Amino acid sequence: MEGEATAKADPPPLPTKHSIIPKYKHTLAIHSKARPSCLSHDRETTPSFIGFRNLMVLVLIAGNLRLVVENYMKYGVLIGFSPGSFRPGDVRLGLLCYLTVPCHLYIAYLIELTAAAQARSAQATQKKTDESKPVKLRVRWRLIAFAHALNATLCLSISSAAVYWNIDHPLIGTLCETHAVIVWLKLLSYAFTNRDLRDSFLENHPVPAVYAACPYPENITLGNLTYFWWAPTLVYQPVYPRSPSFRMSFFLKRFGEMIGLSVAIWFLTQQYAVPTLRNSVIAMDRLNLAHILERLMKLSTISTVVWLCGFFAVFQSGLNALAEVMRFGDREFYSDWWNSASLGGYWRTWNRPVYQFMKRHIYAPLRGRGWRHGPASTMVFLFSAVLHEMLVGLPTKNVIGIAFVGMMAQLPLIAVTLPLEKMHGSAQTVGNMIFWTSFCLIGQPFAALCYFFAYSLRNQGAR
Amino acid sequence: MEGEATAKADPPPLPTKHSIIPKYKHTLAIHSKARPSCLSHDRETTPSFIGFRNLMVLVLIAGNLRLVVENYMKYGVLIGFSPGSFRPGDVRLGLLCYLTVPCHLYIAYLIELTAAAQARSAQATQKKTDESKPVKLRVRWRLIAFAHALNATLCLSISSAAVYWNIDHPLIGTLCETHAVIVWLKLLSYAFTNRDLRDSFLENHPVPAVYAACPYPENITLGNLTYFWWAPTLVYQPVYPRSPSFRMSFFLKRFGEMIGLSVAIWFLTQQYAVPTLRNSVIAMDRLNLAHILERLMKLSTISTVVWLCGFFAVFQSGLNALAEVMRFGDREFYSDWWNSASLGGYWRTWNRPVYQFMKRHIYAPLRGRGWRHGPASTMVFLFSAVLHEMLVGLPTKNVIGIAFVGMMAQLPLIAVTLPLEKMHGSAQTVGNMIFWTSFCLIGQPFAALCYFFAYSLRNQGAR
Numbered sequence: 027m028e029g030e031a032t033a034k035a036d037p038p039p040l041p042t043k044h045s046i047i048p049k050y051k052h053t054l055a056i057h058s059k060a061r062p063s064c065l066s067h068d069r070e071t072t073p074s075f076i077g078f079r080n081l082m083v084l085v086l087i088a089g090n091l092r093l094v095v096e097n098y099m100k101y102g103v104l105i106g107f108s109p110g111s112f113r114p115g116d117v118r119l120g121l122l123c124y125l126t127v128p129c130h131l132y133i134a135y136l137i138e139l140t141a142a143a144q145a146r147s148a149q150a151t152q153k154k155t156d157e158s159k160p161v162k163l164r165v166r167w168r169l170i171a172f173a174h175a176l177n178a179t180l181c182l183s184i185s186s187a188a189v190y191w192n193i194d195h196p197l198i199g200t201l202c203e204t205h206a207v208i209v210w211l212k213l214l215s216y217a218f219t220n221r222d223l224r225d226s227f228l229e230n231h232p233v234p235a236v237y238a239a240c241p242y243p244e245n246i247t248l249g250n251l252t253y254f255w256w257a258p259t260l261v262y263q264p265v266y267p268r269s270p271s272f273r274m275s276f277f278l279k280r281f282g283e284m285i286g287l288s289v290a291i292w293f294l295t296q297q298y299a300v301p302t303l304r305n306s307v308i309a310m311d312r313l314n315l316a317h318i319l320e321r322l323m324k325l326s327t328i329s330t331v332v333w334l335c336g337f338f339a340v341f342q343s344g345l346n347a348l349a350e351v352m353r354f355g356d357r358e359f360y361s362d363w364w365n366s367a368s369l370g371g372y373w374r375t376w377n378r379p380v381y382q383f384m385k386r387h388i389y390a391p392l393r394g395r396g397w398r399h400g401p402a403s404t405m406v407f408l409f410s411a412v413l414h415e416m417l418v419g420l421p422t423k424n425v426i427g428i429a430f431v432g433m434m435a436q437l438p439l440i441a442v443t444l445p446l447e448k449m450h451g452s453a454q455t456v457g458n459m460i461f462w463t464s465f466c467l468i469g470q471p472f473a474a475l476c477y478f479f480a481y482s483l484r485n486q487g488a489r
Numbered sequence: 490m491e492g493e494a495t496a497k498a499d500p501p502p503l504p505t506k507h508s509i510i511p512k513y514k515h516t517l518a519i520h521s522k523a524r525p526s527c528l529s530h531d532r533e534t535t536p537s538f539i540g541f542r543n544l545m546v547l548v549l550i551a552g553n554l555r556l557v558v559e560n561y562m563k564y565g566v567l568i569g570f571s572p573g574s575f576r577p578g579d580v581r582l583g584l585l586c587y588l589t590v591p592c593h594l595y596i597a598y599l600i601e602l603t604a605a606a607q608a609r610s611a612q613a614t615q616k617k618t619d620e621s622k623p624v625k626l627r628v629r630w631r632l633i634a635f636a637h638a639l640n641a642t643l644c645l646s647i648s649s650a651a652v653y654w655n656i657d658h659p660l661i662g663t664l665c666e667t668h669a670v671i672v673w674l675k676l677l678s679y680a681f682t683n684r685d686l687r688d689s690f691l692e693n694h695p696v697p698a699v700y701a702a703c704p705y706p707e708n709i710t711l712g713n714l715t716y717f718w719w720a721p722t723l724v725y726q727p728v729y730p731r732s733p734s735f736r737m738s739f740f741l742k743r744f745g746e747m748i749g750l751s752v753a754i755w756f757l758t759q760q761y762a763v764p765t766l767r768n769s770v771i772a773m774d775r776l777n778l779a780h781i782l783e784r785l786m787k788l789s790t791i792s793t794v795v796w797l798c799g800f801f802a803v804f805q806s807g808l809n810a811l812a813e814v815m816r817f818g819d820r821e822f823y824s825d826w827w828n829s830a831s832l833g834g835y836w837r838t839w840n841r842p843v844y845q846f847m848k849r850h851i852y853a854p855l856r857g858r859g860w861r862h863g864p865a866s867t868m869v870f871l872f873s874a875v876l877h878e879m880l881v882g883l884p885t886k887n888v889i890g891i892a893f894v895g896m897m898a899q900l901p902l903i904a905v906t907l908p909l910e911k912m913h914g915s916a917q918t919v920g921n922m923i924f925w926t927s928f929c930l931i932g933q934p935f936a937a938l939c940y941f942f943a944y945s946l947r948n949q950g951a952r
Binding site: 049050051052053054055056057058059060061062063064065066073074075076077078079080081082083084085086088091095096099215218219221222223225226231233234235236237259261263266267268269316319320323326327330338341342345346355356357358359360361362363364365366382385386387390391393394455458459462463466467 | 512513514515516517518519520521522523524525526527528529536537538539540541542543544545546547548549551554558559562678681682684685686688689694696697698699700722724726729730731732779782783786789790793801804805808809818819820821822823824825826827828829845848849850853854856857918921922925926929930
């Protein structure tokens with residue numbers, strides 16, 4: 027603890043106020059006034075701690091560097107790409123799904139086209155006769171709704187069945203299932219929105235100002251639907267805010283980021299996550315709790331890094347690149363979820379497209395029917411829990427309910443952290459730390475462990 | 490990567506601007522204006538990243554928790570206090586050193602007392618005869634200087650010899666040696682300052698305004714010296730700025746912090762540092778470079794934590810507690826060294842008492858004699874390198890020069906990082922990271938490894 031100091035850089039080393047004593051250096055008044063230490067509470071200003079941020083980054087790197095060396099010494103390089111790891115049948119079926127699923131969008135277009143024609147003629151009759159909505163029309167709307175429901179259900183269920191029974195590789199399965207779910211949500215939004223637009227049209231009810239450029243039946247065109255198909259949103263609007271122009275450099279940067287991050291995720295998963303997951307199967311098998319915990323802690327860092335890379339790749343790079351191509355104006359695909367002081371705050375901010383879908387097509391209509399906040403948001407979570415289970419369980423052939431329970435179990439946690447969000451100062455930090463711990467450091471690696479364990483058990487059984 | 494969103498907390502869920510369409514919820518204009526993503530450069534404001542700071546703290550804790558579990562599974566609890574680990578002879582000799590070393594301060598007092606008497610009479614003669622400084626007086630001043638030099642040298646060398654040859658335990662040795670070095674530096678400062686004060690007195694040269702309350706010969710009193718002995722500074726001044734009163738609660742808090750941190754350091758060292766050091770002896774023995782590197786990385790985290798705890802315990806808690814008792818006003822024992830953009834900046838800020846000593850009694854006088862900045866600061870580093878080697882080498886009986894070389898090797902690093910300090914923005918971050926890496930993450934753990942290795946080799950040889 028004994029230390030040292032060097033003389034300093036500026037050439038006139040003595041403070042000017044002591045220049046009256048240039049001869050007798052040893053009498054310099056070093057202690058000339060009373061002042062508190064820099065870290066004492068007596069001091070009015072707190073010093074900057076940016077140096078400690080730098081230290082933390084370095085310690086994180088140094089800590090993981092050790093794991094990198096350890097991993098390399100144990101396993102060598104695990105990366106290798108063999109096209110043979112994908113079955114040709116999987117690839118063919120995956121492509122088929124990818125091509126057929128959007129067809130359901132065009133079936134929905136045809137349904138809407140007939141509905142629009144009926145609405146037009148109904149409005150014409152209404153104007154002439156000025157009578158109220160006839161019973162005949164109501165039956166027709168029911169038929170339209172039934173056709174949409176059938177179409178959407180077929181879209182999701184055919185894909186899901188193909189993924190569950192016929193696609194072996196989890197990666198291809200996940201891509202197909204995700205695509206099917208996205209198109210299914212778009213189908214629902216298209217149908218619901220047009221139904222309400224039609225009703226507004228028949229009742230001459232005002233619609234939001236943004237839609238003025240394309241009033242109801244005019245929006246039922248192939249071009250309008252195709253734009254919605256590719257637009258980075260799950261919420262149908264006849265008109266979207268557009269960006270002024272396509273910027274090639276912006277697109278290339280975002281696209282490059284997406285490719286780079288995808289490679290990084292692939293590398294990290296193969297080299298670090300997979301060996302840890304493999305080693306943990308034994309611990310899970312024997313239900314050795316201490317060992318499972320140790321594995322979980324080892325997994326949590328890598329899963330957090332992969333999660334952050336994945337978030338950035340999809341929501342910042344991927345969706346912005348797509349939005350640039352589509353000249354889609356509203357780029358708020360996420361807001362600062364990393365500062366969330368509660369789990370509820372996180373769900374509202376990290377995935378805005380899905381949040382907006384839920385808010386517009388589930389929560390708001392339920393509230394409109396008089397449901398209270400609690401049941402309405404439970405409904406939203408129930409819906410989303412089913413979707414999560416489908417997205418994780420079907421491609422891995424393990425509908426074991428962990429993702430479902432993982433989603434539903436957050437409702438009590440949300441209730442607990444809600445007060446923290448409303449407080450200020452350190453309560454927000456506590457809430458934020460609860461979010462990171464429960465979600466990134468425990469929840470996700472634990473779910474990954476469970477599905478990996480179930481997946482490898484199933485594959486052992488198959489052999 | 491597919492996700493989910495919950496409906497939110499505030500009871501009126503629909504933005505008021507859409508309240509014109511309370512009936513048709515599905516037509517809500519979700520995308521009403523163009524806006525960039527929160528992390529895009531298009532955006533004017535950058536979001537807060539405080540959440541990521543929280544995540545880093547958590548990852549650091551989680552990462553070390555794993556090491557804690559690993560360490561416990563491997564070694565169990567290593568802590569145990571047996572008074573038998575200290576030889577009674579060591580304790581006796583240590584106490585003797587602690588009591589005799591300050592006696593040299595009082596010898597210095599007697600020397601100064603005779604010098605002051607001579608100065609008084611010389612001034613009286615001067616006034617009467619108005620003649621220039623006689624040759625006789627110059628010889629006397631040389632005798633005084635010789636007496637001081639002898640006294641100071643004896644103080645340091647007797648203690649050092651006792652520590653090197655007769656004290657076995659490194660902890661007791663380090664405490665004795667540190668105490669001796671501190672008193673030695675105080676002796677030097679007392680002698681140099683009073684010499685210059687005496688010369689000023691004889692020449693009627695003005696002294697700094699702070700000293701006005703106690704002009705030269707009046708400061709040569711037992712009380713004045715005793716205050717300097719206990720004051721938390723290495724620089725003698727006849728007068729110090731004082732704090733208005735002794736605050737018991739402040740003292741108790743600082744004292745409690747010091748005790749708590751000392752226990753923490755002891756625990757961390759015994760439980761985490763010592764096993765790692767022991768394991769690394771084999772790697773050092775075989776010169777297995779990869780293994781040494783791995784050990785170094787494992788050590789660097791714990792050594793940084795111990796270093797930070799030690800810094801806080803001594804410079805914030807310890808010196809502030811002492812200053813409170815002494816009502817010593819100038820509490821600037823350190824400034825924000827953690828933000829240093831260069832190694833030179835670090836040495837100027839982390840240990841202000843030693844820095845102030847070096848500046849006043851080595852650097853400034855050398856500059857006054859016409860030395861340039863480079864040689865003068867090299868001199869300071871040379872002096873400090875010798876002291877470091879004594880403080881580490883003597884108690885561990887390994888004067889192997891690592892501490893000396895470690896200090897001197899910083900001169901080129903300081904020269905390299907100097908330009909970084911003067912730049913702005915990210916250059917400062919780079920400089921700060923170079924400081925942390927070279928100093929905390931590599932330098933200190935490497936030095937600890939070397940001395941531990943030499944110490945255990947020597948102990949093996951002794952058996």
